[in-house]
Amino acid sequence: MGFLIRLIVNAIALIAITYLPIGIHVTGIVGALIAALILGIVNAILRPILIIISLPLEIVTLGLFTFVINGLLFWLVGALHVGLIVDGFWPAFWGAILMGIVSWILSMLTRGSDQPQRR
Secondary structure (H helix, E strand, C coil): CCCHHHHHHHHHHHHHHHCCCCCECCCCHHHHHHHHHHHHHHHHHHHHHHHHHHHHHHHHHCHHHHHHHHHHHHHHHHHHCCCCEEHHHHHHHHHHHHHHHHHHHHHHHHHCCCCCCCC
């Protein structure tokens, strides 16, 4: 159940950032759901590998290179044409940052539905 809620939250975050004029578009609700699923899979598999490979850059930049990796992965998902359209690297960079912020805010709002009730 938590996976489905997280998927829907990320799809809503994708739809929300398309309303900002930064060059990110989704083809619809189904496209946002598919793109959120692919983005989650890419972040789960490729992101740790890329962070380990770029560890010297991560250390030199004090972890700020992670923003570049997130932008590149966001751009990659846009290039796969699965419902997400990204106009270039900089829209992907800002979109990845905004996606993280909006997703974090929405997950804070839905956090109570995952936890059992305590008395």
